[in-house]
Amino acid sequence: MSKTTEQKNTQRILENDYEDGRWLVTLQLLLSTGVADVRQIRRATGLSRDQVNRLLARFEKLAPGGLLVKVPFNVPRPGVRGRSPVVYRLGKLGAALLRANGHPDTRPCGLEDRTPIAHAQATLDVRLAALDAGLAVETERVLHYGNGQSLRPDNLVTLPSGDLALFGRRGKRGAAAVPDVGHPADDVPETAGLERASRPPTVGIPR
Numbered sequence: 001m002s003k004t005t006e007q008k009n010t011q012r013i014l015e016n017d018y019e020d021g022r023w024l025v026t027l028q029l030l031l032s033t034g035v036a037d038v039r040q041i042r043r044a045t046g047l048s049r050d051q052v053n054r055l056l057a058r059f060e061k062l063a064p065g066g067l068l069v070k071v072p073f074n075v076p077r078p079g080v081r082g083r084s085p086v087v088y089r090l091g092k093l094g095a096a097l098l099r100a101n102g103h104p105d106t107r108p109c110g111l112e113d114r115t116p117i118a119h120a121q122a123t124l125d126v127r128l129a130a131l132d133a134g135l136a137v138e139t140e141r142v143l144h145y146g147n148g149q150s151l152r153p154d155n156l157v158t159l160p161s162g163d164l165a166l167f168g169r170r171g172k173r174g175a176a177a178v179p180d181v182g183h184p185a186d187d188v189p190e191t192a193g194l195e196r197a198s199r200p201p202t203v204g205i206p207r
């Protein structure tokens with residue numbers, strides 16, 4: 001079976017199984033960071049624990065390790081007690097389905113080590129918190145300013161006042177990733193020249 005045929009067959013089956021589009025919403029959650037844990041999937045989709053588990057099991061049955069790839073080790077979360085939730089990376093077939101559904105630049109997630117995966121999880125936490133609060137947020141977008149200079153904050157959040165806040169990671173290299181507090185964008189030189197990128201899609205099961 002060719003990759004194109006596999007992709008089309010997989011999408012047809014998922015569309016028949018999940019008319020509410022939860023399969024696509026779950027994949028879209030990984031657009032910004034490439035990873036998401038089970039807790040984040042539940043938060044973004046509004047699905048119950050059992051519904052998420054059944055969806056993930058369906059993914060694995062249709063294309064083992066193709067849609068989402070289960071991270072084979074524990075990823076500790078700072079401040080979270082108990083066992084850490086299972087983490088998934090965006091797989092090759094998952095990326096192909098996203099490309100076929102309006103996201104042409106999507107690539108599979110290449111993160112393999114604990115620290116960058118934990119950083120990506122923390123970045124997604126901040127993004128989801130901003131979306132929950134009804135704020136516009138841009139994740140992992142390159143911002144240009146000044147004379148050809150650029151920076152890429154983990155998240156750029158537009159506050160109710162209209163001010164911009166940059167969120168990133170602070171800590172020693174190799175340490176667990178912890179979201180830093182937001183910094184006003186005017187901490188960056190010549191922020192009046194920032195080029196705003198289009199806002200990534202929000203997530204949620206269509207009502």
